[in-house]
Amino acid sequence: MRTDVWFARLAEWWAGAWRWMLMAAGAVVAVYILLTRVPDQSFVTSIALAGLVIAAALTARTSLAIALMAVPALFIPLRAGLGGADLSVSDLALAAAFGTAILLGNRNYSRPLRAMLWLDLVYQFATLLTVIVVPYTANTVEWFHAWLLVSGALIAGWALGRGGYARLAFLLMIWAGCVIAVGTVIGGLVQYVHGDFGPVYPSWPFGMQKNFAGTVMAFVALIAYANPAWMALSIGWARFTFWFLCIGIVMTQSRQALAGLIVAIVIIALRKSAGGVRHSRFILLLLIPGVWMIVSMVLDQISSDNVFNSVHQRFEWLRAMYGYWKEAPVFGHGLRFWTQGGWADFQPPQAEIEVLVSVGAVGLLAFLVMWVGMLIVLWRVDPVYGTLAFAAILSRLVQAQFDLFWVAAAVSIPFVIAGICLGAQALQRTRDEELLKAEAALV
Incomplete structure (x- = not known):
């Protein structure tokens, strides 16, 4: 198999696989927070994370769906409490938006x-x-x-x-x-x-x-x-x-x-x-x-x-x-x-x-x-x-x-x-x- 064909197939596989990886990771994180956080904070946090998971599913049609869904989540200061890290929902949303921008956004700054x-x-x-x-x-x-x-x-x-x-x-x-x-x-x-x-x-x-x-x-x-x-x-x-x-x-x-x-x-x-x-x-x-x-x-x-x-x-x-x-x-x-x-x-x-x-x-x-x-x-x-x-x-x-x-x-x-x-x-x-x-x- 020619090298260029192999790379083309690899790129095609990655174009679909990375979205499923994001959705799986988002689901795991949401479940973790639901099980470990206090109710008054876990509800809002989980809603925000669920939004990011939905956005990952929509990425096939709208490449920057995750970044868009992260915008309102920037206004949530609640602690996410992931593994004891002092991160807020706003931090996680910004990280998701940044990652999407690097992967799928225009980089001709x-x-x-x-x-x-x-x-x-x-x-x-x-x-x-x-x-x-x-x-x-x-x-x-x-x-x-x-x-x-x-x-x-x-x-x-x-x-x-x-x-x-x-x-x-x-x-x-x-x-x-x-x-x-x-x-x-x-x-x-x-x-x-x-x-x-x-x-x-x-x-x-x-x-x-x-x-x-x-x-x-x-x-x-x-x-x-x-x-x-x-x-x-x-x-x-x-x-x-x-x-x-x-x-x-x-x-x-x-x-x-x-x-x-x-x-x-x-x-x-x-x-x-x-x-x-x-x-x-x-x-x-x-x-x-x-x-x-x-x-x-x-x-x-x-x-x-x-x-x-x-x-x-x-x-x-x-x-x-x-x-x-x-x-x-x-x-x-x-x-x-x-x-x-x-x-x-x-x-x-x-x-x-x-x-x-x-x-x-x-x-x-x-x-x-x-x-x-x-x-x-x-x-x-x-x-x-x-x-x-x-x-x-x-x-x-x-x-x-x-x-x-x-x-x-x-x-x-x-x-x-x-x-x-x-x-x-x-x-x-x-x-x-x-x-x-x-x-x-x-x-």
Whole structure:
């Protein structure tokens, strides 16, 4: 038998066999979780995994079905509990989307995407030094995890956008965000009826911390507000979705989510022809109450005698982290050092401080190079596609000035958004080139 024929048959066999392997693996994992996890978490987790199994079966017709099904699962922060590993459903969904993108997605990456991947590689190389200098399991695992949250998310989003699924992917995100908003609003109304006007911690469709819920709803609200022309979402639905999500965000009283959303909206509103849609600058006046709300909440906590409120607690943590960093200023104490016991048993509540203590001055410099470089790259992209991507990434950076940074969904979702935008741009460019060739052939 000729070698080329043998390879052709092998490729044909693999094209069908790998799907059955994925379905079998997904079924095993789902059963494992059903048998070992507590009921309140296993239900949602199993539903998410069952969705991935169904998507694997649909892959024969829609090659990126797994990546599409993984999009709403990115919003599930519950622990999957696989073999004791500290992985969330969001992590597993992102890994599935990334694997699908590598196997079946378009890998002819555009210049902006390649630049962003190289910038992330700079940070990964700097943190690799810490992994070598401070060896422990969590340090090594988190190194791969951090790469997945940034580069893996970019590649997964790119595959969806380049494959022609940008609109569907964004609609799935909007659906997921609105489900969380429904749980937040209903839970908030019940809470208010009982006279409690404090922050709302959604308990449906699953339990969430207020800052997580506020943060992910802010990303979805940003998509609805930007509403680029190529997403083809009606103006009425986009406005309704945006304001409904804003109500949910306000109910959570998540200051960082509000701050990140406000900054991103200002960028979109002021940039000309942002996303192919002209945005009224009247909304800038409506942002004033949001700014007032943030400032008043912070001032109230600063003037409060309660030394355990979030503002005073953060100041105390930041002072403690500065003292801890001085013990290892160059390479830091390692990624996820707060899981290793000792007195530093909390994740620093601010992005640059977390990076500084984790990977030292070397890692912080690379971190700043990565973020500034990515923002420059996205700012230079055609505003029709680049504005939403830029605003999403900037929004995450602003949020992280007031709370934890390396949190699975809070990092991966904005990078998936950016990847989708860049993929959609590349697809449109390819279509334009094909159209020009067809017109030239007719002449």
